[in-house]
Amino acid sequence: MQDAPLSPATLHQLPKAPTGIDGLDEITEGGLPLGRPTLVCGSAGCGKTLLAIEFLVRGIRDYNEPGVLMTFEETADELAANVASLGFDLRQMQADKQLRLDHVHIDRSEIEETGEYDLDGLFIRLGYAIDTIGAKRVVLDTIEALFSGFSNEAVLRSEIRRLFRWLKDKGVTTIITAERGEGTLTRQGLEEYVSDCVILLDNRVIDQITTRRLRIVKYRGSTHGTNEYPYLISEDGISVLPVTSLKLEHTVSDDIISSGVPGLDEMFTRRGWYRGSSVLITGTAGTAKTTLAAAFALETCRRGERCLYFAFEESPAQLIRNMRSVGMDLQPYLDQGLLRIEAARPTLNGLERHLVTLHRTVAQFKPHAVVIDPISNLVSVGSLNEVRSMLTRMIDFLKVSNITALFTALISTHDDRMDRTEEGVSSLVDTWVSVRDLEGIGERNRGLSILKARGMSHSNQVREFLVTENGIQLLDVIIGPAGIITGAGRLTQRIQEEAQRAVQQHEAARRDRDLERKRRVLEATIANLRTEFETVEEELRRISHEEQTRETSLHESRSALAKGLSADYLAAKPNTRP
Amino acid sequence: MIESREDLGADSSPDEDETWELRLYVAGQTAKSIAALANLRRYCEQHMPGRYHLEVIDLLEKPQLAEGDQILAIPTLVRKMPEPIRKVIGDLSNEERVFVGLDLRPKRP
Numbered sequence: 001m002q003d004a005p006l007s008p009a010t011l012h013q014l015p016k017a018p019t020g021i022d023g024l025d026e027i028t029e030g031g032l033p034l035g036r037p038t039l040v041c042g043s044a045g046c047g048k049t050l051l052a053i054e055f056l057v058r059g060i061r062d063y064n065e066p067g068v069l070m071t072f073e074e075t076a077d078e079l080a081a082n083v084a085s086l087g088f089d090l091r092q093m094q095a096d097k098q099l100r101l102d103h104v105h106i107d108r109s110e111i112e113e114t115g116e117y118d119l120d121g122l123f124i125r126l127g128y129a130i131d132t133i134g135a136k137r138v139v140l141d142t143i144e145a146l147f148s149g150f151s152n153e154a155v156l157r158s159e160i161r162r163l164f165r166w167l168k169d170k171g172v173t174t175i176i177t178a179e180r181g182e183g184t185l186t187r188q189g190l191e192e193y194v195s196d197c198v199i200l201l202d203n204r205v206i207d208q209i210t211t212r213r214l215r216i217v218k219y220r221g222s223t224h225g226t227n228e229y230p231y232l233i234s235e236d237g238i239s240v241l242p243v244t245s246l247k248l249e250h251t252v253s254d255d256i257i258s259s260g261v262p263g264l265d266e267m268f269t270r271r272g273w274y275r276g277s278s279v280l281i282t283g284t285a286g287t288a289k290t291t292l293a294a295a296f297a298l299e300t301c302r303r304g305e306r307c308l309y310f311a312f313e314e315s316p317a318q319l320i321r322n323m324r325s326v327g328m329d330l331q332p333y334l335d336q337g338l339l340r341i342e343a344a345r346p347t348l349n350g351l352e353r354h355l356v357t358l359h360r361t362v363a364q365f366k367p368h369a370v371v372i373d374p375i376s377n378l379v380s381v382g383s384l385n386e387v388r389s390m391l392t393r394m395i396d397f398l399k400v401s402n403i404t405a406l407f408t409a410l411i412s413t414h415d416d417r418m419d420r421t422e423e424g425v426s427s428l429v430d431t432w433v434s435v436r437d438l439e440g441i442g443e444r445n446r447g448l449s450i451l452k453a454r455g456m457s458h459s460n461q462v463r464e465f466l467v468t469e470n471g472i473q474l475l476d477v478i479i480g481p482a483g484i485i486t487g488a489g490r491l492t493q494r495i496q497e498e499a500q501r502a503v504q505q506h507e508a509a510r511r512d513r514d515l516e517r518k519r520r521v522l523e524a525t526i527a528n529l530r531t532e533f534e535t536v537e538e539e540l541r542r543i544s545h546e547e548q549t550r551e552t553s554l555h556e557s558r559s560a561l562a563k564g565l566s567a568d569y570l571a572a573k574p575n576t577r578p
Numbered sequence: 579m580i581e582s583r584e585d586l587g588a589d590s591s592p593d594e595d596e597t598w599e600l601r602l603y604v605a606g607q608t609a610k611s612i613a614a615l616a617n618l619r620r621y622c623e624q625h626m627p628g629r630y631h632l633e634v635i636d637l638l639e640k641p642q643l644a645e646g647d648q649i650l651a652i653p654t655l656v657r658k659m660p661e662p663i664r665k666v667i668g669d670l671s672n673e674e675r676v677f678v679g680l681d682l683r684p685k686r687p
Contacts, residue, residue: 105648112679115614115668120605120652121637121644128641150651150667 014221017173020058023240027225032197037164037174039194041186042201046212047233048177052139054237055175057088060098065136068100068129072145076101086237100129106149119159138174144188161193196220211350214240230352239356260299263474267450267459273431276402278395280425282409283435287446288467289408293371294323295472296406301333305368309341312377316341327470340365346377351390369404376409395428430454438486445487598630599659605637605652610669614653617670
């Protein structure tokens, strides 16, 4: 009653043996079925033996599980030499009693069959090998070789069935490799005997480029990824890329980072794009996509963050030279180790290898931003679907790692590539900047516009920009009578505007002068009037004074008369009158 | 054709003084093993009495010996000498095939 109830997961979870192989454990959700046989089938050269050996080696190295390798084709020496290039030292492991190699040599010409027999010898050998080192993992590579050694197929089949049963009873996790047959998984129909887990490896050559794919055909008692997953044989062994299984669950950042072009930043309301988002710059040839990308890389480094630049068109030296010509010096950051340029032709490798290179470089370098210039070239490597799925995985991977990604893509209006790129990527990216030629009469100008920016509003204008010695400069928007004007039209407009402005200035000056004149005239008139007034005032004052004087004298004479003045005076007085 | 068969016969037919070294690998006392041993003893006594050395190896007791002679099937008869090494698997019930396998020319009765 006190026991905690077992959760359904622990009840039904099949015990698994982790392979340690990159990605395979993710697809199988933990590894191969523990203590049971797994069939790995595939055509020649697809890496069955390698997968099996890696399973053993990783088991020894990482999980401390000794292993037995029973090989029916290659001798122990050959195998050891073959996998030495992957850093697997089989001899050392043998010496450490962690690994046992047993080469089963079968030569029909040496063997005559007469009467009944069974394969107890094989069981005893295998059992002895397992018991001497306490092996937990066994690889039988390739057990089908038995069919070439023994003619009694009925015996052989029942013995193989018994062998798998016996291996299961021994509790060892086994990988059996088998060659792929026509129309069947294996040439000898081994899949009927191994019912727990079947992994199919496939090696396809499409357009001269080999793509290897892995699929789990069945896995009894466990869920697993059902897709075909590309895998690679690299210097470190096999890596499977289960990235399509990623869910849209990544966390997002609210940080804004600059695009490296101030004018472009201003076109976004939040002045840049989100950290960890993916940005696509599309444009026709020669529209400065790489320059924009380099500006972003430079800005990233300037912030003291690491940037990884995949150049699929230019060598690092060429890129640095070219960017220096537009005033962007990447060299110091390259020297400081903030910038890393990985240049390769897309056709050099299959898509998966590119993806793996990216994964590995990102894991090593831990960049804050990744630039891929351009992704459209990858279309030359694979079909559209493959490129799309690869880009999906790439973008998802970068997003999950919160790495800002910037891709450039060449589009051409002359064929359907434009649609292909757009369809392929546009739905995956968060921000889409389009650069294009604005072709007018006798000239081409570069225009830049934002087609989409998830999570923020942005300018709707097509901005003309120049690639100058100081980097990219966005020009102010000039709106003419018929919309936004660029290039020579912009110049014409400016000249016209200047002329108009001059005329207006002239006119204003003339009006000012006119006014001044009028003012002066008025002032003069006012002065005149004032003078006139003064004259009149003077006159009036004078008249008034005279009047007063006369009045006074009259008064005086009157009073004198009244007082009786002398007769002389009186006599004389009238004489003075005319 | 006749010549070559004669040559082959001449080369590989056991000399009177050559000793055959035979090894029979078995795994426990199974019916097949017992039958094989009985059959083998009979052939040897019939066709090369006194000129053979037979060793029976039980792999259940000495499993480490299986690898050396590349034993898969049980029972396996290995002709170690004369060279080259030849192997016959099964219970050795078919006399003719055993002779072909061992490259042994039966004595004319």
